[in-house]
Amino acid sequence: MFREKIKVLDCTIRDGGLINNHYFTDEFVRAVYKAVSEAGIDYIEMGYRSCRSFAPESDYGPWKYCDDEKISRIIDGIESTTKISIMVDAHRVKDQQFKPVDQSPVDMIRVATYVKDIDKAIAMLNIAHDLGYETTVNIMAISAEIEKDLVEALEQLAETPVQVVYVVDSFGYFYCEQIEHIVKLYRKLLPGKEIGIHCHNNQQLAFANTIEGIIHDANYVDGSLYGIGRGAGNCPLELVMGFLKNPKFRLEPILKVIEDYMLPMRKELEWGYMIPYVITGILNEHPRAAIAMRKTKDKDKYAEFYEQIRDVM
Amino acid sequence: MFREKIKVLDCTIRDGGLINNHYFTDEFVRAVYKAVSEAGIDYIEMGYRSCRSFAPESDYGPWKYCDDEKISRIIDGIESTTKISIMVDAHRVKDQQFKPVDQSPVDMIRVATYVKDIDKAIAMLNIAHDLGYETTVNIMAISAEIEKDLVEALEQLAETPVQVVYVVDSFGYFYCEQIEHIVKLYRKLLPGKEIGIHCHNNQQLAFANTIEGIIHDANYVDGSLYGIGRGAGNCPLELVMGFLKNPKFRLEPILKVIEDYMLPMRKELEWGYMIPYVITGILNEHPRAAIAMRKTKDKDKYAEFYEQIRDVM
Numbered sequence: 001m002f003r004e005k006i007k008v009l010d011c012t013i014r015d016g017g018l019i020n021n022h023y024f025t026d027e028f029v030r031a032v033y034k035a036v037s038e039a040g041i042d043y044i045e046m047g048y049r050s051c052r053s054f055a056p057e058s059d060y061g062p063w064k065y066c067d068d069e070k071i072s073r074i075i076d077g078i079e080s081t082t083k084i085s086i087m088v089d090a091h092r093v094k095d096q097q098f099k100p101v102d103q104s105p106v107d108m109i110r111v112a113t114y115v116k117d118i119d120k121a122i123a124m125l126n127i128a129h130d131l132g133y134e135t136t137v138n139i140m141a142i143s144a145e146i147e148k149d150l151v152e153a154l155e156q157l158a159e160t161p162v163q164v165v166y167v168v169d170s171f172g173y174f175y176c177e178q179i180e181h182i183v184k185l186y187r188k189l190l191p192g193k194e195i196g197i198h199c200h201n202n203q204q205l206a207f208a209n210t211i212e213g214i215i216h217d218a219n220y221v222d223g224s225l226y227g228i229g230r231g232a233g234n235c236p237l238e239l240v241m242g243f244l245k246n247p248k249f250r251l252e253p254i255l256k257v258i259e260d261y262m263l264p265m266r267k268e269l270e271w272g273y274m275i276p277y278v279i280t281g282i283l284n285e286h287p288r289a290a291i292a293m294r295k296t297k298d299k300d301k302y303a304e305f306y307e308q309i310r311d312v313m
Numbered sequence: 314m315f316r317e318k319i320k321v322l323d324c325t326i327r328d329g330g331l332i333n334n335h336y337f338t339d340e341f342v343r344a345v346y347k348a349v350s351e352a353g354i355d356y357i358e359m360g361y362r363s364c365r366s367f368a369p370e371s372d373y374g375p376w377k378y379c380d381d382e383k384i385s386r387i388i389d390g391i392e393s394t395t396k397i398s399i400m401v402d403a404h405r406v407k408d409q410q411f412k413p414v415d416q417s418p419v420d421m422i423r424v425a426t427y428v429k430d431i432d433k434a435i436a437m438l439n440i441a442h443d444l445g446y447e448t449t450v451n452i453m454a455i456s457a458e459i460e461k462d463l464v465e466a467l468e469q470l471a472e473t474p475v476q477v478v479y480v481v482d483s484f485g486y487f488y489c490e491q492i493e494h495i496v497k498l499y500r501k502l503l504p505g506k507e508i509g510i511h512c513h514n515n516q517q518l519a520f521a522n523t524i525e526g527i528i529h530d531a532n533y534v535d536g537s538l539y540g541i542g543r544g545a546g547n548c549p550l551e552l553v554m555g556f557l558k559n560p561k562f563r564l565e566p567i568l569k570v571i572e573d574y575m576l577p578m579r580k581e582l583e584w585g586y587m588i589p590y591v592i593t594g595i596l597n598e599h600p601r602a603a604i605a606m607r608k609t610k611d612k613d614k615y616a617e618f619y620e621q622i623r624d625v626m
Binding site for chain 2: 175176177201203204205206207208209211212215226227236238239242243251252253255256258259263272273275278279281282300301302303306307
């Protein structure tokens with residue numbers, strides 16, 4: 001039933017960090033690392049490697065920077081074969097430093113980029129590759145790109161050493177036929193590279209679109225515990241595991257960490273199915289307007305919000 | 314973009330009634346009827362037509378019986394072209410009475426059945442058809458049926474006057490490739506009939522599977538407000554509307570009734586994404602064990618529940 005080439009990446013700490021400015025406690029990050037390790041998950045993403053000159057330390061927790069030393073302290077003493085990834089924004093980089101891979105706890109560097117920043121992304125991918133890291137590029141917000149521009153970016157990436165190119169549905173807009181089209185386009189233009197898929201859950205399609213990606217041969221798959229992530233959140237990791245049926249997976253540690261940590265966290269942080277994110281998803285918009293309105297007293301005025309958003313389009 | 318043949322049915326009151334023994338207030342039912350009417354939804358299902366000898370009135374609210382007089386009072390004075398359906402369980406019928414359609418506010422009778430009760434269902438469908446009602450048959454729990462038995466039931470249904478045969482994923486088990494297979498099977502064996510689709514949301518696949526059904530020519534589509542329904546609930550109606558893009562639809566009244574009624578209701582009734590329902594979905598089990606455990610103090614002991622359920626299989 002299962003396809004051995006499929007690699008699952010848990011992005012709980014990284015994508016979840018977008019809702020709390022990356023202030024997760026050491027206890028929580030250790031618990032997640034331990035659980036995904038016991039569960040047999042292939043990768044865990046610890047957060048962003050951001051420059052302190054762009055993102056001042058007064059505003060963010062440690063998972064905005066993912067210092068090697070910090071990661072090493074967190075994972076110390078936990079038995080694991082789970083590899084560690086960090087994410088870097090191609091468009092927010094300044095004197096970014098990486099040690100060679102053999103001096104770092106990090107195994108993989110994932111470069112997040114918009115199509116317009118693809119040259120910056122490629123420069124960064126080359127640096128990471130030359131230092132010995134596994135590399136991926138995650139092209140964000142492609143539902144709002146002109147396909148011709150996307151094709152050009154993919155053609156450029158085909159010439160680089162990047163190993164995995166991710167389809168990212170940042171706005172939670174796509175449904176299955178669109179995912180099929182995009183994944184097939186990536187496969188055609190990126191011979192020899194693996195395709196990844198990272199979906200957002202605005203329309204409750206993150207898991208379904210992840211399956212659709214898998215059907216069309218995307219082999220790198222992102223999920224997060226209980227679907228945590230900005231706005232509507234991500235594809236729930238527990239659903240991906242239930243679907244893949246890889247005999248090396250163990251679901252129990254994942255269920256346990258959800259019951260012990262994610263349920264209490266859900267009372268303090270907001271993510272998941274909410275109508276404002278449905279609306280931005282349906283309209284193929286960035287969720288920022290929904291995020292902003294959820295912080296006001298009118299956070300549940302759905303009909304009003306819909307009229308506002310629709311009218312400015 | 315839209316396919317005119319597609320008919321959308323709101324099952325808020327009927328499927329939602331399974332979580333509160335059908336005790337919705339008249340105010341709520343009127344508000345839902347008004348909203349779906351203004352939104353241009355094709356059908357609204359008011360509840361079950363159950364026999365009081367099977368289901369004593371001391372245990373249930375009015376939407377367990379859906380008396381014609383009750384429905385007439387609810388809809389009185391509300392402008393609407395939305396048709397009204399009720400559901401009848403084929404296996405729980407005794408001296409069931411229907412008036413001829415022209416003496417009833419009901420337009421459509423939907424017969425819910427298991428494969429083993431298909432003869433009872435057909436008898437009921439013939440009665441309803443002869444009284445002038447539109448008819449559908451909703452074959453439940455087909456993910457747990459032997460396909461040969463299902464095929465035989467479909468062949469029998471092909472010989473009846475029933476207009477619509479529904480694919481029902483009662484356990485929230487199916488993913489897209491299975492839906493495609495089943496919908497194509499129904500179409501092949503039921504020439505001249507319409508196919509319907511009713512999905513449960515255990516694995517957050519209800520909307521995606523509904524889309525999959527639509528792609529393969531299912532033209533009758535069920536949804537409920539904010540996904541209300543037993544356990545993990547149903548396909549959210551608001552998502553179906555956003556997808557279909559039928560110009561006759563208006564989303565605003567739906568968003569308004571969600572904000573005014575469904576959000577407060579959600580604080581009192583439980584439905585939606587919960588790990589115990591994920592587990593029964595993944596394991597292709599009836600949700601009853603999950604429903605039972607959600608009523609105990611151990612309602613959030615997910616890992617323990619998974620081990621229990623898996624071990625009795």
